[in-house]
Amino acid sequence: MSNKPIESEISSYVGKLLRDNFGKGPSSVYVSIKKPFITIHVRDFLAPMEKILVNQSEQERVEQTRDMLMRELLPEMKATINVTADIHLQEMYYDWSLSNRSGIIIGVMHQEDHVSHTDEYEEKAEVHEEINHVSKQAEKAPEKIESFYINDRTLLIIRKGILVPIEKELIRSGFEQKLKLVKRHLEKRLINTASFEQILGLPVGDAFVDWDFNQDLSYVVLILKPNQK
Structure with missing residues (x-):
């Protein structure tokens, strides 16, 4: 079964959540699901005040503020995704690239071995x-x-x-x-x-x-x- 409808639903939800809490949402939210992981890649995400701070070499202040906000938002994000998309996330992680105005959110669905050993690639x-x-x-x-x-x-x-x-x-x-x-x-x-x-x-x-x-x-x-x- 295709994950596209679920990925689209999560993308819309995360974009709105970030916009409501940061004052500006990302221009795009790209969601991918491959059990036991979900990745949420956000692009063009930097609020006006954050842009001023970054331009003044105050990146650490932006990172600290985002950390505080994300600690509040992740439980809500996890609960909503669990209910609306029937994806039961136990852990979530995130990081930002302020210079690229982008970010990643990683969700982990369960505690078993993280990777299928049959999933190989040449490099x-x-x-x-x-x-x-x-x-x-x-x-x-x-x-x-x-x-x-x-x-x-x-x-x-x-x-x-x-x-x-x-x-x-x-x-x-x-x-x-x-x-x-x-x-x-x-x-x-x-x-x-x-x-x-x-x-x-x-x-x-x-x-x-x-x-x-x-x-x-x-x-x-x-x-x-x-x-x-």
């Missing part, structure tokens, strides 16, 4: 090697890496077991949100999109990162641009 080993390289520079090599395509433009990468002792101590001491902001900036600087473009043979339009510190896992999403023929 998987090279992608995992590059992710391992990035992770070692930022913290340590992951204990496990999995990846697969949600659609032909969205590559989801999951890292497990990457936190180092000092990060775990910061989390126990109540610095989770600050640590997440710092790690986002660091890892997104380290993600060499040119390397992934060479591996995948496609331009990378966006790279997003988020973590679940309690489970010691991280999601990386690469948004690819198809070649124009």
Whole structure:
């Protein structure tokens, strides 16, 4: 059965929710469902006040404000999607690219193994090697890496077991949100999109990162641009 009607319904709902709460909604919301994941890619999403702050090099203030709003919105978003689309999300993650005025929201439907091991693609080993390289520079090599395509433009990468002792101590001491902001900036600087473009043979339009510190896992999403023929 096609997911298109459900994806369209979720797209409309998320666009309205963001517009109602941020004062300006995204120009497009692209929803993809591939169990156990749902990805929501928003484009051209930057409120007028946020634009002023970004232009004044106050990106961190925008990120902190968005974090506060999203902590309020995610439970509502999860509950509404559960009811209206019959998709039972247990966890949700998100990240923004303020320079590209875009963002990603990831929903996880259940706690079982995240990836089907039959879902292979030609460049998987090279992608995992590059992710391992990035992770070692930022913290340590992951204990496990999995990846697969949600659609032909969205590559989801999951890292497990990457936190180092000092990060775990910061989390126990109540610095989770600050640590997440710092790690986002660091890892997104380290993600060499040119390397992934060479591996995948496609331009990378966006790279997003988020973590679940309690489970010691991280999601990386690469948004690819198809070649124009």
